[in-house]
Amino acid sequence: MKKSVFTALAIGLGLSLTVTACGNSSNGSNNNSSSSSSKQINLTFFWWGNTTRDKLTEKAIADYEKLHPNVHITPEFDGSFSDYWQKLTTQIAGGNAPDIMQQDYDYINQYASRGALLNMAKLGIDTSNISSSVLNDGVINGNLYGIPNSLNAYALFYNPNLMKQAGVQINSNTRWTWSQYANVINQVHTKLGIYGADDPEDYQHFAMWARQAGQSLYSSDQKSVGYTASTLENYFNYWAQLRQTGAVPNGATMLAHKMGKSTDLFDTGKVASFIYWSNLYGSLNKATSQPYQIMLPPAAPGQNEGLYVKPSQFWSISSTTKHPKQAAEFVNWLLNSIQANEDLGTERGIPVSSAIRTAMEKTASPANKAQFQYMDKVLSVAKTPLGPPSPPASDQILSAFTTVLGELTYNKETPQQAVPSFITQANQLLSQGQ
Structure with a gap:
């Protein structure tokens, strides 16, 4: 439901340029209406x-x-x-x-x-x-x-009832590391036989992972990617390992979910958590019988803060x-x-x-x-700037990234095989200014 019904993207602490505030009072009316x-x-x-x-x-x-x-x-x-x-x-x-x-x-x-x-x-x-x-x-x-x-901003949505049933303790100050979150996902799956999380992989979600490593989606001149192959490979491996344990859905399950051909995973309590944009919160809790709460997404100890506005x-x-x-x-x-x-x-x-x-x-x-x-x-x-708007080639890169994810979720490629070809393709698109 969240990806097929609630399309939400998402505000940054951005560029160094200055724009002079202009206009009228904050009541939303203009003098020359x-x-x-x-x-x-x-x-x-x-x-x-x-x-x-x-x-x-x-x-x-x-x-x-x-x-x-x-x-x-x-x-x-x-x-x-x-x-x-x-x-x-x-x-x-x-x-x-x-x-x-x-x-x-x-x-x-x-x-x-x-x-x-x-x-x-x-x-x-x-x-x-x-x-x-x-x-x-x-x-x-x-x-x-x-x-x-x-x-x-990205948020970790979780079903408090399912987490409690699985013996997972959460309070207002809880913020897991990625390792701890993987343990939680597997614990929920083992205890309840449901998915501990859905698969949140997309290019913007990866941006948070890259920022934790002190990197970014694009280089400063936007002529190449701004992250290393190992950073992307680690990201793919994280979710691939959770698919292998059955703690997150495989490609066929996610495709059926996104195409609306399966009973909604979230409304039926088959997924205990997921990472998505925070503005989904109100709509989600109106549209589903399952309660969800939000907390800060996982952090990487000893690294940068990856969360951004x-x-x-x-x-x-x-x-x-x-x-x-x-x-x-x-x-x-x-x-x-x-x-x-x-x-x-x-x-x-x-x-x-x-x-x-x-x-x-x-x-x-x-x-x-x-x-x-x-x-x-x-x-x-979230104190670090978001950075400049994405380069013109970003839509083609997003499409290529989605294709790679399809290959990974269906186990047609390994992360080690997928990463070099994707980065080569992305760099070509960026260098051409497309």
Whole structure:
């Protein structure tokens, strides 16, 4: 369920560039509001996400239109993350790009480099309550091509009932090492006959592992990978060994799960834990009968802190929009209006505005309050910058990484066989600037 129904990506402590906060007060209104004009303005707004996100975002659109009767916003959304980018690319190529769009850390550089995004630094959007380090995550070559909309970080989700049944002790200060987590996963499997964890392997998850080793996904000039072959091999071996014991699902089980052809592993209590983006917390506990709680993901003793804060997404504006002023006013409202953020909730993550976070936390539901508290923990340990947005070749590298994972989970290749060819392919793509 979490990977097929809840598509969530996730805010960083980013670049060294500085963007001057500009615009208006934090109530989300502009001095020259579009509501002062009787001319009808039509905007399109495109995002990816699950049905929960769709309903929440449509509620925010409806409330904005009530405040601005002359503005009509057409919602467009896609439940598939990969399909979203294919559709967006097609729209841009065809000259009908959405006025406002959701952007992702791994893709924003591609669209900015193609000239598809508008520099938002001088559009009157109030960024005064967004820290400069967070805001700079949307800066590319000195231009603000995306404003982060929320804070997100990896979390270890666990089912407290299943952990207790397996004899695993967890308290508010518990943080396992990777070795301890492997022991827990195997203990759950041995005691209960279920999976101790699902298989979280993906390129962004590996980024956390690489950061613990003092490395990164990409080199500083983004012309090659920023990690060693042994670091990637160790990562693959960790999960391969857990598949061998049966403590995490094999390739066939995970494929059936992702394709929706098996009873959901999480709702039926067949998985005791998993690592994923923290913004899943509220939606997960609404959609499943199994309770889950969150804690900090495993650490590597004696190494760096690998956990990082990431933009859940960015709000971006098309460079070809006919209504940049009105598009900016809507983005400003999404970022700085209490009403907008109450509509959106924490489904995308913790609001990026410090003023909004303070206001919302006072009346937050238990599930939302848990997310706020978790992010406070993350911010207390995740001190290193996230780094610049991913290079244009990142989508092809992500695809290649997924292919390698398929070979590994079906035991068609060993980590020792898969790593050299993958790194060679990734370096070729990066050196070509694709």
